Amino acid sequence: MPAAAARVVLVTGVSRFLGARVANTLQADPGIERVIGVDTVPPEMSLGRTEFVRVDIRTPSIANIIASAGVDTVVHLNLVTSSSVPRAKVKELNIIGTMQLLAACQRSPDMRKLVVRSSAAVYGSSPMDPAVFTEQDEPVEAPTSGYAKDAVEVEGYVRGLMRRRSDLTVSVLRFANFLGPGVDSPLSRYLHLPVVPTVLGFDPRLQFVHEDDGVEVLRRTTVEDHPGCFNVAGDGVLLLSQALRRAGRPYVPVPSPAHSVFGDVGRRFAGLTGFSPELLRWLTYGRVIDTTALENELSWRPKYSSEAAFADFAGAHGFGHGRMTSLLGRR
DSSP states (O other), X not given: OOOOOOOEEEXXXXXXXXXXXXXXXXXXXXXXXXXXXXXXXXXXXXXXXXXXXXXXXXXXXHHHHHHHHTOOEEEEOOOOOOOSSOHHHHHIIXXXXXXXXXXXHHHOTTOOEEEEEXXXXXXXXXXXXXXXXXXXXXOSSOOOSHHHHHHHHHHHHHHHHHHHOTTSEEEEEEEOEEESTTOOSHHHHHHTSSSEEEETTOOOEEOEEEHHHHHHHHHHHHHSOOOEEXXXXXXXXXXXXXXXXXXXXXXXXXXXXXXXXXXXXXXXXXXXXXXXXXXXXXXXXXXXXXXXXHHHHHTOOOSSOHHHHHHHHHHHTTOOOSOOEETTOOO
16 A cells, blocks of 8 residues: 655665665665665675665664664564574574664654564474464464574564554564575575485475565565565475476485484585574475465565576576486485
8 A cells, every 4th residue: 555655764684685685676766765774794785875884783873873864664674594603693683683673663753664574484394284374373383493483582572562652554574485596595505505405204395485576575565554464475385306306406315313414414515504493394394374465465476486486596506407316216
């Protein structure tokens, strides 16, 4: 639905691929006067007319920026899903950073809108999951660690802000795993392993959201009013075996109790320190989310299906096409 134009937009996590792309997209909107991008390190990607401010959102300095610039819209993309730094530091970035940011939003009289990047990982991954998760469904087994647990806590703090500032328009977006030419994530690094480990006896159903579609959803929820919590993913599903076959990736199935093999392989061949327990569960049991609410709200459908998003990622990264090869023989 049309809304009063956002005038001064602050984007967190602007030095990562998603934050930089969103900032560049928003600055092209003639109705937006200023885009301010914040992060702890300078961005490698050009931000055009976006004003970069080096600040740690875990500190009170973020409140000074919001107040002095008259920020009316905050796009919070700073959910860290993997890092080479210790887990305690990642949790601090996700939780303490969000708490400081939301406190600053609450105090600012100029604030009118908040858009939050969350994750479909809040639903967890379990053998007892429903076939499809809607926004109203609770996880069968709630996440107990990693960024998935952080995302659950972040959403809780956002709901608290909504109770205290009922005048704000708040959009919470639960994204499926991003894929696309510019994506660097634990999933993309997993797919780049010389030999891809899979869990013996499991072939999970997976969904992806193409980076272009993710940016478009974030743009729309920033420049228009779409309050609520929404699942975001490309249409359809792709089995892990189908994805590996289409990418021509050699794989090795390992017994479920040997999950540590995933981490060992990742650390040995790819420095994959972000190979988290929640990613392992997703690669075992999968997860499918219903995106009907988002499509009805925006009157829009993603350009890329999950299959097309994977194909674009695979093509951009030079993956070959052919038969999937198991190093332990045929299934």
